[in-house]
Amino acid sequence: MSAQATAPRVAVVGGAGWAGSRHARAFAAAGADVAVIVEKDERGIALAQVLGAQLVPSAQELDPEHLDLVVVALPTTVQPLIVADLLNRGFRVLTEKPVAADAEGAAVMAAASGVNERLMVGYTLHHHPAASIASQWVRNNDVIAVCVRSVAHKKDINSWRADPKEGGVAVVNGIHAIELVSSWFDGDPKVLTTSTSSSLYGSPVPEHVISALEFPEGAVFTMQSYWSPWQEPEGLNQGDWSLTIDVLATTGRLLWSNDSVHIWDRDGGHSVNTFEPSDLFLRQAEAAIKFCAGESPAVGFAQALHATEIADALLAAAVYGAEDVVTP
Secondary structure (H helix, E strand, O other): OOOOOOOOEEEEEOOOOHHHHHHHHHHHHOOOEEEEEEOOOHHHHHHHHHHOOEEEOOHHHOOOOOOOEEEEOOOOOOHHHHHHHHHHOOOOEEEEOOOOOOHHHHHHHHOOOOOOOOEEEEOHHHHOHHHHHHHHHHHOOOEEEEEEEEEEEOOOOOHHHHOHHHOOHHHHHHHHHHHHHHHHOOOOOEEEEEEEEOOOOOOOOOOEEEEEEEOOOOOEEEEEEEEEOOOOOOOEOOOOEEEEEEEEEOOEEEEEEOOEEEEEEOOOOEEEEEOOOOOHHHHHHHHHHHHHOOOOOOOOHHHHHHHHHHHHHHHHHHHHOHHHOOOO
């Protein structure tokens, strides 16, 4: 950030989309100057007017001398080339998760200049106050198993989510859990089994995924991730994402359910932390402003790529059988 700037200057690529508009409003609420909205059609006009931002049709028009951060919120298959170009031109970038729809798509980013220093990957789950509690508890206990249920409310599965190249629900939603849980354990997990279904909406992509993986030290990770037409009574991201993470250890149990964390000890002790619902996009924007000032990102490229590689193996196991698939 330049010394003259009173607030970090931010551009949002894909600012009129579901995620992009949330990013733009969150950065404005966090005190940033949302200076530019990048949209190729008139969809960005209203948001640009509200935020007092310039509207431009292409990321090619952005100038690193005039911006401190570029946020990229586009379909997963589109992001890598744009992010790589921005990094090569010297920008600091926050990109929506995952880094690509698959590891092959991430290769172009891996070769970009400054990918390990100037890229932050938008895994919002790390910015929930429960994340640090759960992560510390896992580090301090001998974990046997982690069970995740991740449900995103969607009325329809259409537009880019219905593109088979985007990977379906495991890549679009379940990847949050894959990334967080894989950050707790060393090594590459073995995929034990995976089952997928597209029966609920009838779309051409996996809408429901159940998978079991095992990390080298023995912890088993089971995940159920699906899109749901029914909104649940409680959830993250303004109620549209219901998340439960149940961790079993030799010394106790941790249950993270949306905005509460329960911890039980073997001796019968029980503690509860309950948090007020929070805007994870706002929390992430606040962290990204610190990233602009030189702090390390909560999730960098290497960690995000590891999650994408695991998702690749998980989906391949559904097609070829788990015994024929290993993670890199």
